[in-house]
Amino acid sequence: MAVIVVPRDSSLQLRLVTGTNPLTGAPIIESKTFTKVKAAALDQDVYDVATALVGLQKYPADEIRAQKESQLTQ
Secondary structure, eight states: OOOEEEEEEEEEEEEEEEEEOTTTOOEEEEEEEEEEEOTTSOHHHHHHHHHHHHHTSSSOEEEEEEEEEEEEEO
C-alpha cells in the first residue's frame, strides 16, 4: 500500500546573532520561532516574510530556517 503524505502547518525560525563570546570569539545565537505557518504557503512567500521580520529585529540574522511537518498514513 502506498504511503500518503498529508502536509501539516510548519514553523519558521529566525536565528539571530546577539553578540560574541568574549572567550572564543564565536557568535552568540538566539532564535525566535513563529508557528502555524500554513502548509500551502510557498517557500518564496515564507522567505519574503522572514526577511521582513528580520528587518524588524534588533539583531542581524545568522540563518532562516523552515521546519516543514507532515503526517504519513496508509
